[in-house]
Amino acid sequence: MKNVAANIEQVSRFYGSGKSRLTALDNITFKINAGAQLALIGPSGSGKTTLLSLLGALERPDSGKITLFGANIDKMSERESADFRRHNVGFIFQDDALMPELTVAENVALPLILVKSAATEIKSRVATILADLDLQKFSQAFPPSLSGGEKQRVAVARAVIHQPKLLLADEPTANLDSRAAALVLNAIDKLANAYSLTMIMATHDPRVYKRLSKKLELRDGKLV
Ligand SMILES: Nc1ncnc2c1ncn2[C@@H]1O[C@H](COP(=O)(O)OP(=O)(O)OP(=O)(O)O)[C@@H](O)[C@H]1O
Numbered sequence: 001m002k003n004v005a006a007n008i009e010q011v012s013r014f015y016g017s018g019k020s021r022l023t024a025l026d027n028i029t030f031k032i033n034a035g036a037q038l039a040l041i042g043p044s045g046s047g048k049t050t051l052l053s054l055l056g057a058l059e060r061p062d063s064g065k066i067t068l069f070g071a072n073i074d075k076m077s078e079r080e081s082a083d084f085r086r087h088n089v090g091f092i093f094q095d096d097a098l099m100p101e102l103t104v105a106e107n108v109a110l111p112l113i114l115v116k117s118a119a120t121e122i123k124s125r126v127a128t129i130l131a132d133l134d135l136q137k138f139s140q141a142f143p144p145s146l147s148g149g150e151k152q153r154v155a156v157a158r159a160v161i162h163q164p165k166l167l168l169a170d171e172p173t174a175n176l177d178s179r180a181a182a183l184v185l186n187a188i189d190k191l192a193n194a195y196s197l198t199m200i201m202a203t204h205d206p207r208v209y210k211r212l213s214k215k216l217e218l219r220d221g222k223l224v
């Protein structure tokens with residue numbers, strides 16, 4: 001039997017209450033094997049971002065159970081889930097969300113600073129990952145001077161620098177042209193394979209999901 005990275009059992013998530021209550025996720029059950037690379041597809045509003053937020057322990061389900069690498073994340077306190085995220089999860093969002101006042105190298109170093117890695121280790125890991133993604137020339141540049149695709153590749157480096165077990169990407173190529181999107185996807189592929197990451201990527205983009213062997217499809221908060 002394969003190792004299970006995530007076990008999602010009868011998970012629901014609601015927003016609002018009373019008559020305006022909206023079911024964002026409706027009794028979802030599935031497993032993700034360790035090392036799997038999944039595309040999460042479905043129309044706008046189908047619950048993709050909501051599901052990623054639950055899997056990344058950013059939000060909690062209203063009912064059901066989520067086990068991630070053996071830890072029951074729906075029972076954790078805020079503090080425990082923040083600590084769990086720092087060590088186990090990497091996020092890439094639609095917009096890069098880099099800190100404009102920090103250099104590229106400083107942005108990429110942030111997750112390692114949060115887990116209190118040693119300064120020498122931070123320096124060498126940042127240099128290695130920037131070289132891997134052909135970004136070393138931007139090391140001392142500030143994000144506003146980079147193109148959208150370059151910024152998104154920096155965001156990829158930042159999402160995996162601490163070698164999380166799970167990489168969650170929410171429409172990482174939505175704002176990019178084909179060439180920049182391909183470079184970002186190549187960067188994700190390279191690091192996901194190098195670090196044997198389990199990955200889930202939400203997308204509307206056929207350029208993205210045709211590269212991934214497995215698809216998970218949501219419709220109105222249900223898996224189809
Ligand atoms: N914070 C919130 N408060 C209220 N409703 C929310 C909130 N977040 C999401 N929703 C609702 O939950 C449903 C699922 O939203 P979600 O963002 O997960 O969809 P999505 O599949 O990511 O869509 P998109 O492709 O547009 O990003 C939608 O109807 C949305 O309006």
Ligand SMILES: [Mg+2]
Binds near residue numbers: 048049050170
């Ligand atoms: Mg979304």
